[in-house]
Amino acid sequence: MTQPATPSPTHDRTIRAKTGDVFARLWWANAELDGAPPPFVLFHDSLGCTELWRGFPQALAAATGRPVIAYDRVGFGRSDPFPGPLPADFIAAEGRDTLPLLHETFGFSRFIACGHSVGGGMAVETAARHPDTCLALVTMGAQAFVEERTLAGIRAAKADFTAPEGLARLERYHGDKAGWVVDAWTETWLSPAFAGWTLDAALARVARPVLAIHGAADEFGSAEHPRRIAEGRGRAEILAGIGHNPHREAEDQVLRLIGEFACELAG
Template sequence: MDESAPFLQAAPWLGGQVQIETQWLNPAARGRRPLIVFLHEGLGSLAQWRDFPRQLCEAADCPGLVFSRPGYGRSTPRSAPWPRDYLQEQARALPAYFDALGLRGERLFLFGHSDGASLALLLAAYFPERVRGLVAMAPHLFIEPITFEGLRRARQAYEQGSLRAALRRHHADTDSAFFGWNDAWLNPDFQQWNIEADLRTLACPVLALQGIDDEYATLAQIEAIARLRPGTRLCVLAGCGHAPQREQPQRVIDETMALLAACED
């Protein structure tokens, strides 16, 4: 049996029971090296990370956990609309999934991208005893005008362009993945969304990375993390957009490994 093959894990989720598409990476390192948990972006999934998690885990000689949150990938779909606080909801739900995998009591190293970076920050703030450190790559802490511009472009590409077909390769229910995310963020009520107050209890080491050419946010996002968590390592990537793991993977790996080493000192 291939221990690294994706599988469906049953877990409690927001008052119900779901199936979560799950994959272990480098399982031979379990127990002797920190477990890196990958939290995908707002239109992401296990598959859409491509080979980056494996590259990072092999470089760091760490085990990895990659999964599709409910509503994404091959996990249980979730009907729209999602509430304005859906990321806060998911952060509170994730420990039950980790417990279902036998990770109760294990301190995790989180690697989050975009929505997943916001989720990593929330998870670390809500459950500081479960998180040893985190990477927040292209995070969102509050709404900016550029965020709405990117969301509207994504909707046009989904409804009139090729985005729907592209996502179909990665999600069992493409509309669940797209409209759950896009409808929530374009809802007028979402204009006041801000998680800075939630992050005041953030206590673990943090690396915050962002590309200068990010299509969804400005550097104000990672600068806010540095204000909330003194000692945060800031990494500004020139010539890089919203997906540093695809555009500058080696730089991201190098910076992550430096934080991992600091967490183990």
């Protein structure tokens, strides 16, 4: 695992959103971004939060020389509980509702959207909504449509969380929100009402360079997902022998790919 020679300090913020307070963290030498390169904004997965990125944000900042911002969506991690079930537009909502708050709080103008799993879909939607300020798009293990392979993986994971020890692992990060987190993921994706969801409309509006990273052994989606995300916009990198978490399973390779991609950007 890559370890930065000089760790970047972290700077935490609490952001007031319409649905509750949002916890956010910046990895950068300074608490302010005046004069800094455009940061990476990280969008976490369906069970994730800032802490569950583990060492990746620190390593990404070191590998690219760019600030990194991550946050806990409302309902997750250190953010407030979500007031009710997930809305139907929850994937698109992050670019619409949360990105402007991050922009205001941290003071960046341009940014690179980077997301894992459903967070990759949120990064796509964000890039589509902010074409003038989103410099580029990176996805890791993202889904672009509802696939039987995805649903099979979710059904298996749902069964695992019926055991008390399964939920206890999530409670370490989400506290008493852990049950809601599992239900928000599994019940949303397994609902017949969600079966027709795709990123196609958002992808048609993405006008910036794209890097779509995916594990060939990803249990939550085939290689068709990164190919669809990258087609005509950039490149798909399919990593042999890697599953759903390429940034953990092949951190050095992922950092190299993102670092090379970021070096090609004008900004």
